[in-house]
Amino acid sequence: MYTQALDTHGKEPLPAGEGGAVAQRFQARVDADEKIEPKDWMPDAYRQTLIRQISQHAHSEIVGMLPEGNWITRAPTLRRKAVLIAKVQDEGGHGMYLYSAAETLGVARAELFEQLLSGAAKYSSIFNYPTLTWADIGAIGWLVDGAAIMNQIPICRCSYGPYARAMVRICKEESFHQRQGFEIMLTLARGSAAQRAMAQDALNRWWWPSIMMFGPSDADSKHTAQSMRWKIKRFSNDELRQKFIDITVPQAFFLGLAIPDRELHWNESTQHYDIGAIDWAEFHAVLKGNGPCNRERLEARRGAYESGRWVREAAAAHAAKERARTASTGGSTAQTGRT
């Protein structure tokens, strides 16, 4: 998965009913680390924020299958191919867990699909970059899934029960994604000069977009305070970004690859790595739909939706027929009862 702090780009929902007794009781429960469940009272702004965040997260999983799916037929070995299929299938599964969590808030899945296909919904900017070589599959697993894990682990403790539970399941599955990516990078880094060059090129292209996955800097992130108060978010974008940089830079050293940032250096006084300036113009351009692959990604999703239409309709027609047949004979063809 790939959540991203995109919430600066939606409409700002103002906390409704603030100050009311119910609202105070709600906040007290959140403060006490109690989970909020679907049928519990919640402020409308909390509900809307969650619907937006969870559905963006789900869309990111679904669109995220595209850049990697691009390499399934060209994976260099049968082992790599089996692994990549499993990983892409996991991403699809993560999308399903998340859509199901979003639906508990009262939004229909069809509506969420509609938002994705119409281009109204956002998804993580990272998937609008192309996968040009096999090394990109390694770089995605290592960096993109690595950044995603960093973002997602705190969401396992989110105040909204269904989102937190979906996230626990996702995080359990995500670790293999990152490790298989690093293994690809390691194999290339220990290979021929051409393979090392391919790994370096992939790192050059994926480093900055991965750094941007943490969203705008704290100074430009309007919603952080409210999301933290609601315990939807536990750490700020910059905190998570710094953590990711600090653990990833030594991994690049181990691979013998160079991080594409001349200003990168260890800061003895803060005990963190300092990085050069992030190109926020690029980030905003990609989010607005002007990344290298935005149009291609949406066309692929729309194509999949349209070419699957007859299957959905046939299955629905078959189910209706079965129901009619069961009703007329009084029997059932499906296995029922507790087994």
Next chain:
Amino acid sequence: MNEEWPLFEVFIRSRSGLEHKHVGSLHAADARMAIEHARDVYTRRQEGVSIWVMRSADIIASDPGEAEALFEPARDKVYRHPTFYVIPDEVKNL
């Protein structure tokens, strides 16, 4: 958009001897497809040996607003727990 496939809740028995546990929900045209989808969505890593699905619309749930009325009466009945009873230490096997 067409009419959406109905929503099903999914329950998985992780291994024999344990109860089925709610894991999430999914859309399917019918019960059989719901089982097949549940297999793909919720048991990719041998998480289960048995699956139950049921239409979400068929679940009848208690109202969180009535939680107090439903569950509060049990709160002061601590005598339903064995630790409520004081037994001298020298008495064994009790």
